[in-house]
Amino acid sequence: MMPFLIRNIPIDPPLILSPMAGVTDYTFRRLIKRRGGVGLVVSEFISVEGLTRGNPKSKRQMRFDEEERPYAVQIFGGRPERMALGAEMAEEVGADILDVNCGCPAPKVVKNGGGSGLLRDPKLLETILKEIKKTITIPLTLKLRTGYSDASINVVDVAKMAEQCGVEHIQVHGRTREQGYKGLANWDLIRQVKEAVSIPVSGNGDITTIEYGMNKWRETGVDGILIGRGAMQNPWIFRQFADVLAGREPYQPDLAEKKDVLLEFFSMCREEMPEIVSLGKMKQLAGQFTKGLVGGAQFRQTLYHSHSAEEILDNITTYFETLESRSTFGDGFVEADADLVLDSCDAAMPDNLPYGKTSASIAA
Numbered sequence: 229m230m231p232f233l234i235r236n237i238p239i240d241p242p243l244i245l246s247p248m249a250g251v252t253d254y255t256f257r258r259l260i261k262r263r264g265g266v267g268l269v270v271s272e273f274i275s276v277e278g279l280t281r282g283n284p285k286s287k288r289q290m291r292f293d294e295e296e297r298p299y300a301v302q303i304f305g306g307r308p309e310r311m312a313l314g315a316e317m318a319e320e321v322g323a324d325i326l327d328v329n330c331g332c333p334a335p336k337v338v339k340n341g342g343g344s345g346l347l348r349d350p351k352l353l354e355t356i357l358k359e360i361k362k363t364i365t366i367p368l369t370l371k372l373r374t375g376y377s378d379a380s381i382n383v384v385d386v387a388k389m390a391e392q393c394g395v396e397h398i399q400v401h402g403r404t405r406e407q408g409y410k411g412l413a414n415w416d417l418i419r420q421v422k423e424a425v426s427i428p429v430s431g432n433g434d435i436t437t438i439e440y441g442m443n444k445w446r447e448t449g450v451d452g453i454l455i456g457r458g459a460m461q462n463p464w465i466f467r468q469f470a471d472v473l474a475g476r477e478p479y480q481p482d483l484a485e486k487k488d489v490l491l492e493f494f495s496m497c498r499e500e501m502p503e504i505v506s507l508g509k510m511k512q513l514a515g516q517f518t519k520g521l522v523g524g525a526q527f528r529q530t531l532y533h534s535h536s537a538e539e540i541l542d543n544i545t546t547y548f549e550t551l552e553s554r555s556t557f558g559d560g561f562v563e564a565d566a567d568l569v570l571d572s573c574d575a576a577m578p579d580n581l582p583y584g585k586t587s588a589s590i591a592a
Contacts, residue, residue, distance in 0.1 A: 229473050231267065232428045232451040234397045235367040237298050237324055239267040239428075239452055241470040244399070246432055246456035247273055247302045247371070249332070254291050255496045255509070259489070260459050261296055265466030267452070269296050273329045273343075276305035276314030290321050300325035302371065304332060306341020306352065312359040319364045325397075326364055328357065330386075331373045333405040344405035347376040350386055357393035369397040371432075374417045377406040387421045387429075398425065399454055402433040419448035430454055436461060438472055460516035463489055487548040490517065494540065503537055510540055522551060 231240035245252060245260055247270040257269045271289055278286035292299045301318035303326070305311050315326045330353060332343030339345070346353040360368055370390050375381035387398050400421050402413030413433020422429040430452030435441040441453050458465050468478035481489075493513055497506035514531045518524035527547045534540045 241267045242452040244268045244454045246454035263463045265470035270300045273302045276310045279314045298324040300327045302327040304329035304342040308356045308359040311356045312363040315360045316363045327369045331371045344373045361394045367396040370395045371399045375404045384424045391425045397428045399430045
């Protein structure tokens with residue numbers, strides 16, 4: 229698995245932080261980037277309706293830091309003129325790549341013609357892609373699902389059309405819109421896309437372990453791998469993947485480093501957000517990060533019932549000090565992979581929630 233180019237931009241290593249609504253914001257992307265091994269980071273998906281009408285949240289979602297490059301802005305919408313204007317705004321803020329979301333299954337996105345709703349109207353998608361290409365000079369990429377439903381699998385045809393429109397990289401999530409995030413991703417369809425087009429293709433779906441990711445890469449021959457939920461569970465997964473690709477033993481953080489990464493994330497959140505929002509973001513990350521840790525479920529409950537920064541910091545300290553001294557915590561139970569699920573796109577923010585707060589963090 230070698231680095232690849234999106235036009236003249238090297239994706240090295242060929243590992244991409246998959247965009248997740250309410251998750252892959254400015255703070256989370258930098259946290260993951262600093263762990264190493266990420267070849268490309270992508271913004272949360274951004275509404276062009278909000279962006280082009282001056283919505284402060286939409287503009288804030290485009291914010292990035294130089295340490296994140298190469299950096300892609302992902303936009304969604306169903307109106308060609310708005311999509312083209314949003315793409316132009318992304319180029320103006322300095323994004324390296326413009327990515328179009330044709331994969332989100334959330335009903336409020338689909339009903340307005342955006343996300344995976346575009347799979348029902350390939351002609352509209354074609355118009356959108358052509359209008360964007362007229363507007364920007366940076367590379368245009370596309371995130372797809374395999375089809376709108378099991379009865380309308382059309383990812384190969386859509387990918388071919390996108391290549392003809394000038395799209396320079398296709399990312400395929402191996403589920404239909406109808407599936408949402410249930411069942412297993414269909415990597416055979418991802419392989420078919422790779423075989424059907426000459427531009428780079430990356431695969432997405434269920435990559436939470438190095439072994440699974442390597443197997444899917446070998447089976448499909450994709451150019452790149454996208455990792456989403458797996459990065460919340462294990463912020464070092466990109467570094468570990470890159471180690472394996474380079475023939476090294478995968479890096480294994482110790483307990484002290486795991487504690488430090490939680491503290492670093494919380495500190496970054498508190499710098500960027502009101503305290504109540506930073507508490508929600510911390511609980512959101514902890515919901516995934518603590519899976520696989522001894523007594524993680526009980527530790528997570530203490531965080532969920534924390535109502536101040538001081539409580540969260542005290543609970544983190546107590547948990548890791550207990551693990552270090554006793555090698556256990558609470559009931560000593562370690563959760564299985566299936567115990568936690570994150571519906572990344574369906575966790576998109578309802579319009580009435582405050583800055584950056586997600587339904588996932590509220591539920592926590």
